[in-house]
Amino acid sequence: MSNNNRFLDPNILSKIAGMELRARTVVEGFISGLHRSPYRGFSVEFAEYREYSPGDDIRFIDWKVFARSDRYYVKAFEEETNLGCHILLDISSSMNYKSDSLSKLEYGAYLAASLGYMIFQQRDGVGLMTFDDEIRQYIPSRNRRGHMLSILRHLEKLAHGHRTELSLPLHQIAEMIGRKGMVILISDLLDDPAAVLDGLRHIRFKGHDVIVFQIMDDTELNFPFENATRFIDMEGKTEIMAIPTMVKETYMKRMQAHLEEFRKGCGRLQVDYHLLNTAQPLDFALFSYLMSRSGKG
Amino acid sequence: MFGLSFLNTTFLWGLAAASLPIIIHLIKRNKAVKLPFAAIRFLQMEPNKRVRSQRWKQILLLLLRIAAILILALAFARPFLASQTSPVLWGEGPKAAVILVDNSYSMAVADNFEKAKVETDRLIGSFGGKDQVSVMQFGLKTELLGSAQANYAGLASQVGKKLRLSQQGTNYLQALQAAETILLESSSRERTIYLISDFQTAGWESLSPQWQLEGGIKLDFLPISHEGETVNIGVQDVHVGQQERRSQRAEILVKVKNFGNARARSSLILNIKKKKVGTRKLLLAAGEERVVPFREIKIPAGLVTGQVSLTDDDIEVDNRFHFVLESESTSQILAINGEPRGDVTQDELFFFERAINLPGLARYSVTRTGQGNLGRYDFNQYRAVVLANVKDLPRSTAERLAAYVHAGGGLVMTLGDKVNPNIFNSLFHDLAPGKLNNRAFASLRRENGVIMAQLDYQHPIFRVFADAGQSDPSVAQFYQYFHVTPNAPEAVIASYDDGSPAILEKKTGDGKVVLLTSTLDTEWNNLPVKAFYLPMIYQILEYVVSQKKGQRSFQVGNAIPLGAYGLSPGDLKHISILTPSGKKTVPRSLLFEASTDAGIYEVQRADSKGPVTMFAVNVDSRESDLSAMPPADLQTTIRQVTENEVESASFGAQALESQVENDQKLWRFAILFAIVLLLGETWLANRTYR
Numbered sequence: 009m010s011n012n013n014r015f016l017d018p019n020i021l022s023k024i025a026g027m028e029l030r031a032r033t034v035v036e037g038f039i040s041g042l043h044r045s046p047y048r049g050f051s052v053e054f055a056e057y058r059e060y061s062p063g064d065d066i067r068f069i070d071w072k073v074f075a076r077s078d079r080y081y082v083k084a085f086e087e088e089t090n091l092g093c094h095i096l097l098d099i100s101s102s103m104n105y106k107s108d109s110l111s112k113l114e115y116g117a118y119l120a121a122s123l124g125y126m127i128f129q130q131r132d133g134v135g136l137m138t139f140d141d142e143i144r145q146y147i148p149s150r151n152r153r154g155h156m157l158s159i160l161r162h163l164e165k166l167a168h169g170h171r172t173e174l175s176l177p178l179h180q181i182a183e184m185i186g187r188k189g190m191v192i193l194i195s196d197l198l199d200d201p202a203a204v205l206d207g208l209r210h211i212r213f214k215g216h217d218v219i220v221f222q223i224m225d226d227t228e229l230n231f232p233f234e235n236a237t238r239f240i241d242m243e244g245k246t247e248i249m250a251i252p253t254m255v256k257e258t259y260m261k262r263m264q265a266h267l268e269e270f271r272k273g274c275g276r277l278q279v280d281y282h283l284l285n286t287a288q289p290l291d292f293a294l295f296s297y298l299m300s301r302s303g304k305g
Numbered sequence: 306m307f308g309l310s311f312l313n314t315t316f317l318w319g320l321a322a323a324s325l326p327i328i329i330h331l332i333k334r335n336k337a338v339k340l341p342f343a344a345i346r347f348l349q350m351e352p353n354k355r356v357r358s359q360r361w362k363q364i365l366l367l368l369l370r371i372a373a374i375l376i377l378a379l380a381f382a383r384p385f386l387a388s389q390t391s392p393v394l395w396g397e398g399p400k401a402a403v404i405l406v407d408n409s410y411s412m413a414v415a416d417n418f419e420k421a422k423v424e425t426d427r428l429i430g431s432f433g434g435k436d437q438v439s440v441m442q443f444g445l446k447t448e449l450l451g452s453a454q455a456n457y458a459g460l461a462s463q464v465g466k467k468l469r470l471s472q473q474g475t476n477y478l479q480a481l482q483a484a485e486t487i488l489l490e491s492s493s494r495e496r497t498i499y500l501i502s503d504f505q506t507a508g509w510e511s512l513s514p515q516w517q518l519e520g521g522i523k524l525d526f527l528p529i530s531h532e533g534e535t536v537n538i539g540v541q542d543v544h545v546g547q548q549e550r551r552s553q554r555a556e557i558l559v560k561v562k563n564f565g566n567a568r569a570r571s572s573l574i575l576n577i578k579k580k581k582v583g584t585r586k587l588l589l590a591a592g593e594e595r596v597v598p599f600r601e602i603k604i605p606a607g608l609v610t611g612q613v614s615l616t617d618d619d620i621e622v623d624n625r626f627h628f629v630l631e632s633e634s635t636s637q638i639l640a641i642n643g644e645p646r647g648d649v650t651q652d653e654l655f656f657f658e659r660a661i662n663l664p665g666l667a668r669y670s671v672t673r674t675g676q677g678n679l680g681r682y683d684f685n686q687y688r689a690v691v692l693a694n695v696k697d698l699p700r701s702t703a704e705r706l707a708a709y710v711h712a713g714g715g716l717v718m719t720l721g722d723k724v725n726p727n728i729f730n731s732l733f734h735d736l737a738p739g740k741l742n743n744r745a746f747a748s749l750r751r752e753n754g755v756i757m758a759q760l761d762y763q764h765p766i767f768r769v770f771a772d773a774g775q776s777d778p779s780v781a782q783f784y785q786y787f788h789v790t791p792n793a794p795e796a797v798i799a800s801y802d803d804g805s806p807a808i809l810e811k812k813t814g815d816g817k818v819v820l821l822t823s824t825l826d827t828e829w830n831n832l833p834v835k836a837f838y839l840p841m842i843y844q845i846l847e848y849v850v851s852q853k854k855g856q857r858s859f860q861v862g863n864a865i866p867l868g869a870y871g872l873s874p875g876d877l878k879h880i881s882i883l884t885p886s887g888k889k890t891v892p893r894s895l896l897f898e899a900s901t902d903a904g905i906y907e908v909q910r911a912d913s914k915g916p917v918t919m920f921a922v923n924v925d926s927r928e929s930d931l932s933a934m935p936p937a938d939l940q941t942t943i944r945q946v947t948e949n950e951v952e953s954a955s956f957g958a959q960a961l962e963s964q965v966e967n968d969q970k971l972w973r974f975a976i977l978f979a980i981v982l983l984l985g986e987t988w989l990a991n992r993t994y995r
Contacts, residue, residue, distance in 0.1 A: 102343035103343075196344075225343070236338070242341045243343075248348045266347070
């Protein structure tokens with residue numbers, strides 16, 4: 009069996025009603041798959057126990073272990089993973105683009121839900137911030153039981169915003185999130201790379217770990233158009249008449265340069281950068297996330 | 306002009322197929338899809354120039370495809386230029402015609418020329434519908450008066466202004482050939498030569514048996530004739546006898562003829578230097594010719610002009626005959642005697658010298674010599690050299706003789722028993738007009754020898770003998786002679802009745818050679834004792850020395866060689882020619898061709914008081930003979946010379962077919978062009994987005 013059978017097609021996922029169910033389907037399917045995988049020991053799990061040492065909070069002593077071994081062990085994760093995780097979701101008009109049944113925004117929403125659900129399951133606090141050229145919605149990071157539901161509902165009712173202007177919201181977010189934590193940016197990043205990277209630098213400067221998921225539609229990445237097309241800017245009034253076979257080469261070069269700039273820029277900022285194609289299953293995103301987190305463990 | 310037509314018009318429906326690319330283009334036209342696109346920022350910098358360029362390429366592609374289909378359809382329809390071939394293809398269409406109008410002076414009879422003009426106008430008016438019509442007038446020379454393919458009224462007007470009587474004779478052959486040349490350039494199926502003429506018999510003498518009228522060209526004879534009595538006495542020739550040196554008097558013989566169909570009276574007047582010196586009353590029956598003598602006419606020294614004239618009749622231009630006389634010193638003749646004898650009557654030159662040295666006539670002076678001591682004679686001092694029965698000559702002397710003749714000297718060669726054919730042929734192979742073979746013995750008993758039966762009366766030597774009543778050459782008997790193989794058939798100017806050449810001639814360089822195949826004395830013939838001998842000797846000598854003298858009598862239309870009067874190209878800058886009409890013209894070359902009027906032409910020089918030289922131009926007396934050939938006979942004559950008409954017509958048909966094929970070659974070019982277009986389309990399509 010190929011790995012693909014393990015993963016859910018995003019299009020099928022879109023047919024599942026309810027964001028919570030979708031998130032659970034993705035995450036549980038993904039987790040069950042991991043049981044058979046050779047992957048081990050990511051830090052947000054409970055794999056590590058640490059012997060109690062003076063100063064540790066006695067509330068975190070695992071009494072079950074004490075009963076078996078007569079020693080005091082403290083669950084290390086409880087203290088380490090109780091981090092605030094903020095998922096920043098770009099809802100600008102460009103995210104509304106779709107070549108198939110799933111738009112980038114929908115894909116991003118599923119991703120946000122899945123990540124949030126998985127993080128929440130690990131008892132980390134999850135927050136959500138949607139933005140376009142400014143912050144449209146902010147749900148602070150919490151790990152209360154009902155909090156996740158409100159995030160999921162919000163994700164379910166998302167409406168696309170205006171033009172993409174990432175740098176300003178990123179700077180604002182950097183200032184808004186006080187406690188060090190994790191920031192997950194889900195966007196198509198169709199903005200000036202320097203400005204976006206400047207915003208990310210700001211967030212990094214505040215001590216946050218940053219993961220960037222760049223969501224791109226398959227047609228944006230491969231530009232498979234053939235017929236003469238009048239391309240209409242989704243965030244403006246610009247219209248460009250083009251013969252795709254003619255402009256493809258240039259387009260691809262520019263696109264690659266754009267992606268490469270983000271990839272290198274994120275590398276320099278020690279930001280995890282992942283390019284996601286909306287045609288790919290979400291599991292890839294989760295896998296990528298966990299892979300990057302394992303490196304932090 | 307040239308309209309395009311098609312053989313297979315059905316294929317023209319194929320032109321509708323040209324709409325296919327347009328329809329396909331419209332159906333499959335890629336209406337630009339409007340697509341909201343997020344990553345438009347990567348397209349924004351794309352220049353629209355390329356889009357426009359592609360659009361133009363696509364339009365060009367469409368045009369190429371349409372053009373290729375159109376051209377293919379046209380090619381299959383077999384296009385051709387209609388105006389070139391439609392007559393051939395459909396058997397109709399514009400005609401081609403040449404109207405030949407006789408303007409020779411014989412057309413002056415009564416109102417014949419006016420009739421010809423009317424007929425010409427009528428003919429021109431009968432054309433239409435882009436018929437191609439040319440009108441030419443002709444006498445001895447043919448002149449194109451105009452051509453038209455539409456404006457026939459303009460052509461008629463143009464012809465009316467230019468068509469005029471000339472003083473020329475008639476040359477039908479030249480006119481027909483000129484008309485044929487014009488018609489051969491036309492591809493019209495119906496090509497006709499209209500010949501408006503009085504159809505004089507004399508004009509058809511020029512018709513060569515070798516000439517054939519091209520097949521497919523029709524001849525339409527339109528005879529112009531005058532019913533009723535015609536009165537025309539014409540002067541045919543003037544002969545000035547040898548001048549008596551002391552009295553400066555000579556006999557002038559005028560040959561006149563009544564060319565009319567009724568008895569006619571006239572007065573013949575002789576003028577010398579524009580002064581009347583004699584008059585004769587004439588009464589001539591129809592067709593009668595007569596030599597009228599004017600005796601004891603004093604002729605002053607130097608160049609003297611003369612004129613004989615008749616009183617008016619139907620044709621005025623042949624009533625006058627002009628001549629120029631030149632008193633000259635005696636011409637020196639060197640006679641080389643190959644058989645000198647002590648008995649003078651047996652001497653080879655006995656009769657010759659007697660003929661030359663007539664009392665009162667000192668035209669020629671003979672210097673006689675043997676063949677052994679020729680080294681001391683400069684041939685150039687003599688007007689002519691006579692080789693009489695000469696056996697052999699030093700090679701160097703023969704070469705000198707050849708050079709002399711080449712430079713313009715005259716040479717008369719007579720044969721005899723001393724002549725060895727081998728030596729003769731060896732020495733004179735470049736000079737002699739033929740190759741000597743064996744000796745012929747016609748009659749050893751000097752009875753019933755061969756006679757000189759066939760003479761070329763067109764030749765200058767025998768022209769004077771052409772008229773009845775002149776000396777009869779056939780009275781002389783030739784018992785022996787040499788068989789001679791002539792260098793060319795035309796070299797023979799007189800033959801015996803057994804067909805062997807009697808007299809041959811040859812032009813070498815500027816000189817002339819005459820060969821008598823028998824003896825100059827009575828050893829092989831009895832010619833010297835016949836009346837024919839003396840004028841023949843004079844005519845022969847006159848002929849061989851004439852080059853040096855310079856002819857002074859020409860016919861209208863002849864080219865006059867001014868070089869014969871000692872003029873050189875350098876003189877052309879200084880001379881002018883005063884024509885009979887009083888007009889001065891400057892000759893462009895030493896060949897003066899504007900002898901359009903009869904009369905005296907004076908060559909004048911600016912730095913000289915009197916004329917440098919003069920020459921007389923007269924009308925061709927044959928033109929005065931109004932006897933005509935019936936058109937039916939002419940048709941026969943033309944058919945005879947064009948007896949290969951069927952073959953010719955077949956050839957013409959082949960030529961027409963070939964021409965049709967050529968005219969239809971357009972389709973090949975069209976196919977080639979379509980292929981080129983399709984190749985271009987392929988190339989362009991590969992460079993254009995699909």
